[in-house]
Amino acid sequence: MSASQDTTSQQIPVTVLTGYLGSGKTTLLNRILTENHGQKYAVIVNEFGEIGIDNDLLVESDEEIFEMNNGCICCTVRGDLIRTVQNLMKRKGAFDAIIVETTGVADPAPVAQTFFMDDDVRAASKLDAVVAVVDARHVLQRLKDTEEAQDQIAFADVILLNKTDLVTKDELAVVEARIRAINPYAVCHHTERCAVDLKAVLDRGAFDLDRILSLDPHFLAHGHHDHECGPDCDHEHDHTHHGHDHSHDHECGPDCDHEHHHHDDDLHSVKSISLKAGDLDPELFFPWINQVTQIQGPNILRLKGIMALKGDPQRYVIQGVHMIVEGDHQRDWKDGEPRESRLVFIGRDLDWDMLKQSFEACVAQ
């Protein structure tokens, strides 16, 4: 799969909003639509809700999951989105960007995959980011009750932890730790009534390979602490109690740890796995990542990585959804920047030991 196309500049950016009914999703949508930013949006909603959405270009679209005839059970796309995007292209010029609102029970994977697997949609538009609105007060219960709630958090590039005014500081810390256990690399914002600078939500380029790093402070800030509980979460999967010096200098350190261990016991819950190594042998790494995504694809919700390949002066970045993986050279490694390969999987039923061992077998000798 090619990483970038010449048509990039013409591709209309698409933001996917996920979140349960009552999480504040519609509030965020209306905020996006009414703020004075000069952008015109086409909005695709699953159903016209009770709260009005005031927008010229508003389309109702019933979820239609298409399985592809290629024998792959995770290769699903949203037929309704393909159709709607094609219809919107007949109105080119009438809007600058597309927002897709999904229901709380929708599986985000087919939505995301539509923008990679359908050639027409891919030529016309590009997925900018998946934004999850999470109700701080109810999310823990949702996570216990449903897989969709986990999937939505796992899939998100940006998480708005909303309604923070309805929980205590301690409760909020527990909630954030739980979210971090599922998805340590999303950018998480605490909000009340979805009050957030829209720059944090729109034009994120979360699927752009050349923006993977700039997007992801946890990659950059490894060892630094501009986030609560970010990098620590990578470490808990080492299966050693992490006594890193930074585990106590933020509010959710210890909770974070306990939460993870608790949920590690729950085999079906979504968790993240972070792998780290030095230079990799490309002859080993590429067959490995292909095989992993072929075999484990259904269990992998998202993956992202920055690779140091032996003999290659450039960073190689990859990102993926289920079995779809794309990768490209990004830029030269900077002087003084440690050549380190890092790969994050977010998924269900992933065999951490197997992944770690096989990944480490790709290290260049």
Place this chain on the structure above:
Amino acid sequence: MPTLAPVDVDGFVVRAGFLKDVPFFALGDGSLCFAEGGERRVQPHKNGLLAAEKMLDEKGLVTSGDDGLIQKIDSDGTITTLAERPRKWIDLLACGPNGAVAFASGRTAWVRLDDGKENEFAHERAVGGLAFAPKGLKLAVARYDGATIWWANAGGAPQELSWKGAHLGISFSPDGKYLVTAMQENALHGWRLSDSQDMRMTGYPAKVKSWSWSQKGRYLATSGANAAICWPFFGKTGPMGQNPLQLGTRGDNIVSVVACHPKEDVVAVGYLDGMIMMCRFEDNAEVLLRRLGKAPVSSMSWDDAGDRLVFGSEDGEAGIISLR
């Protein structure tokens, strides 16, 4: 020598054609442009026009849009509302015998008969395409995992045709013997209606989004490859076991629209880069009708005599190409 007269239209050309020999261009911005001694504009839809189909008797052009309206436009520009489904985007249309019009949104298809009576046809999954049979008032609906053929004017059990996957466009062969669908995968599927025998037509690098039956229905020309792929439908078994013709092959581009000539075994072939060629089936002789443009050719049609070809592109380029 062919001559090309550009027509000044704005916006995505959803459908270019002739209504009673008058060239028309139905545009994504909701308007319809007639090009006859200067340009005449009407606005059947306030914002977006999603589909346009000519009535079989040429009494009008039927259009549908994102305003939920199904409009009939006469060649003099008179607009009549045939039906309305508020807040629905109506992106599928078909015109049938005796003034019947079929339209669909989501999982429901409707047939409006000439007297205004409407029949509703519900499906479990989204409707992907609509086509009337050449004989009898029957409506074929492309759907997920197959197609359904309904009696458009009466009750009775529909005929179900099954094939796994999402079926989008749908068309009967002009002799009514075959039903063909375009799929979400880069392939066509077909059924011989006498015995529901399946036919798979594969090998396309892109989705098939345009097709056209050649005169007397001998070939089905299709887009979706670097040549116009023309499947033979004559003989007892149609395309089964046959290789298609490949006309207008280009190494570096994909065919976006095809339009078979009404009288000769010739097809007009439009490409993603805006080029248009005319190709003869017999010997693959090619005539260049239009050089590169700014955008993919989105629609083409011949007039009844086969003397003029109208075309439009996704970026509002349009014109009339005269062969004489």
